[in-house]
Amino acid sequence: MIRLAFHNLFQNKIRFIISVGGVALAMTLILSLDAVFTGVERQITAYIDNSGADIFVSQKSVRNMHMTTSSMSRSVITDVEEIPGIEKVTPILYLTNMVVSGKERNLAYIIGLPENAPMGGPWKLFEGRSYPRTGETIIDRNIAQKSKIGIGDDVEILGRKFKVVGLSEETTNLVNSVAFISISDFIKLWGNSNSISYLLIKINPEKSSSDIAAQIEANVKNVTAQVTADFSSQERRVVKDMSTEVITMMNFIGFLIGLAVMALTVYTSTLAHRSEYGVLKALGAHNKHLYQTVISYSLLSVLIGLALGIMITFLLSIILTYLRLNLTLAISGVSLLKVSSASLVIAAISAILPIKQIAGLDPAMVFRGK
Amino acid sequence: MTSSTLRVSHVTKRYGKGITEINAVRDVSLSVAPGEIVLIMGPSGSGKTTLLSMLGAILKPTEGEIRLNGDVISAFAEDHLPEIRLRQFGFIFQDFNLLSALTILENVAIVAELAGMKRNFARKKGIDLLNGLGLGERLYFHPRKLSGGEKQRVAIARALINDPALILADEPTANLDSKIGHEIMKLLRNIAKEQNRSVIIVSHDQRIKDIADRILWLEDGQFKEMMSMAIDPICGMSVEREKAPATLEHEGATYYFCAKGCRDEFADNLKKNGVVGSMIF
Structure with a gap:
């Protein structure tokens, strides 16, 4: 009976395209949305993940970077350096501002870096220098492209002109980019020489990051120390919290579209083959055989649609990637599991009405020429 | 094949209740012997379809009993009937009713698979049957590519695949031209006689009367008149006993012929073989 479902599915090409195409589009919608947000999550934590630090130290109770401010006294640097097991400490200054070039204004994390900082600088350089001196900046390559500027051109950051000396890669996302200036310029523009935003810490590889983080919190007052993975996870959570409702709503819409398309096509297909199901019933097929055919039909359509949806999303x-937009689609395993489950639910629900139709089918109809 | 007899005793089918009550079939009794071909004729609305549905275990009678192989199938629970239909009956329909998405081999094999036969065996049996019916070259064709006669032969193969005791045919020649219709009926007759299967045919087609052993006339849900048939010993055609164009009585037996020529040939043969005794023409 599964073979019959398979043949029925491919018999009418237009119906096949509508059902499989509809499901594929619905699945693409769900998958793409998930992939967009997974991509944004990954991009948004790119600076943290690629900083080279094992531990991030911030102002007490500050657990991420996005939409927050962290301010600690510079004395924290020496307090932290005294803790055994710590190899390197890099202080950075951070705030969210604009990289302005003419009429082009792009939101950016502005990172103030000490000269020759071993951590916290651009990790992938497209062109130019990887550390900024006074009056210099390193901006993202895509932002430079968008603003039609390059090495040697000027941009305005925190109300002051900076010369672009480097173009970094992987430092942009859907919301903002990362721009690097020297910590001395940052202090001058900020007007506060006694503060730092975060401490990036490299520890002895033989030590445990979480143990050292706990020691920092125990020995240094008014700070929060988190292992980089935890700090990154907190950052992702902020994005997730901000987007969960949108994702849920769009996923639900995608689910409803898929369900509507499938329910309609499985129903019309069953109606189209109604007399044939009647014949099978008259010949002696049990209802369970016919239910099997309808469920297989529904399942096959959905699975082909799902596979197509996954392929479209990958494509x-x-x-x-080639278009170099600030958008990355990252398809996660969880997302695949979610759409697969949604597909199964769609297949099951779509088969309910046709099954009811078949259950009420009178096999004697074959003798009435119906 | 299972040798069996269908016995229908005082079967009635009523629809509706009170003033809307309709007796579609009234107190019908019938017995069909193995290898016998029974043709049920009658005007539209006479109850033929209802009777056929009851004989094929598709519809349960309101009153009376239907026995197949001694089992009272009219008393079986609804959920047991598909099994009976699958294994004991072969159905042939007016519109062929082949599954359009399947090849003709799959159309035949699927019925065996439904009865629990393994796919490979079902296909092998289907191929044998279709080869036997002259469709060996068409195994992987879809029904839309076949002529009416070929489609009906596929339907016959499908009806035979589970070795049924009884074949039920509903207007099997209605969508066929006269020549092909006659060929299909001769094929059914051969199957009935060679394989000892009973065949019940419901039809309006007067041209197929000659293949039946017995013709029953159904009107207002009842058998009104029974026509018994005899086989012409010369040409093999079925002849209505009452309306036979020629008869011959010899040593207490009556022979029925489709034409005087057949009777004369029969009489000559008797003489040539030295048969003595009186012959009454």
């Missing part, structure tokens, strides 16, 4: 993610 989109590749195309987006």
Whole structure:
């Protein structure tokens, strides 16, 4: 009976395209949305993940970077350096501002870096220098491209002109980018020489990051120390919290579209084959055989649609990479599991009405020429 | 094949209640012997379809009993009937009713698979049957590519695949031209006689009367008149006993012929073989 479902599915090409295409589009919608947000999550933590630090130290109770301010006294640097097991400490200054070039204004994390900082600088350079001196900046390559500027051009950051000396890669996301200036310029513009935003800490590889983080919190007052993975996870959570409702709503819409398309096509297919199901019933097929056919039909359509949806999303993610947009589609395992489960639910619900139709089918109809 | 007899005793089918009550079939009794071909004729609305549905275990009678192989199938629970239909009956329909998405081999094999036969065996049996019916070259064709006669032969193969005791045919020649219709009926007759299967045919088609052993006339849900048939010993055609164009009585037996020519040939043969005794023409 599964074979019959398979043949029925491919028999009417238009119905096949509508059902499989509809499901594929719905699945692409769900998958792409998930992939966009997974991509944003990954991009948004790119600076933290690629900083080279094992531990991030921030003002007490500050647990991430996005939409927060962290301010600690510079004395914290020496307090932290005294803790055994710590190899390097890099203080950075941070706030969110604009990189302005003419009429082009792009939101950016502005990072103030000490000269020759071993951590916290750009991790992938497209062109130029990887550390900024006084009056210099390193901005993201895509932002430079968008603003039609390059090495040697000027941009305005925190109300002052900086010369672009480097173009970094992987430092932009859907919301903002990362721009690096020297910590001395940052202090001058900020007007506060006694503060730092975060401490990036490298520890002895033989030591445990979480143990050292706990020691920092125990020995240094008014700070929060988190292992980089935890700090990154907190950052992701902020994005997730901000987008959960949107994702849920769009996923639900995608689910409803998929369900509507599938329910309609499985129903119309069952109606189209109604007389044939009647014949099978008259010949001696049990209802369970016919239910099996309808469920298989529904399941096959959904699975093909799902596979197509996954392929389209993968294709989109590749195309987006080539287009160099600030958008990355990252398809996660959880997302795949979610759409697969949604597909199964769609297949099951779509089969309910046709099954009821078949249950009420009178096999004697075959003798009435119906 | 299972040798069996269908016995229908005082079967009635009523629809509706009170003033809307309709007796579609009234107190019908019938017995069909193995290998016998029974043709049920009658005007539209006479109850033929209802009777056929009851004989094929699709519909349960309101009153009376239907026995197949001694089992009272009219008393079986609804959920047991598909099994009976699958294994004991072969159905042939007016519109062929082949599954359009399947090849003709799959159309035949699927019924065996439904009865629990393994796919490979079902296909092998289907191929044998279709080869036997002259469709060996068409195994992987879809029904839309076949002529009416070929489709009906596929339907016959499908009806035979589970070795049924009884074949029920509903207007099997209605969508066929006269020549092909006659060929299909001769095929059914051969199957009935060679394989000892009973065949019940419901039809309006007067041209197929000659293949039946017995013709029953159904009107207002009842058998009104029974026509008994005899086989012409010369040409093999079925002949209505009452309306036979020629008869011959010899040593207490009556022979029925489709034409005087057949009777004369029969009489000559008797003489040539030295048969003595009186012959009454």
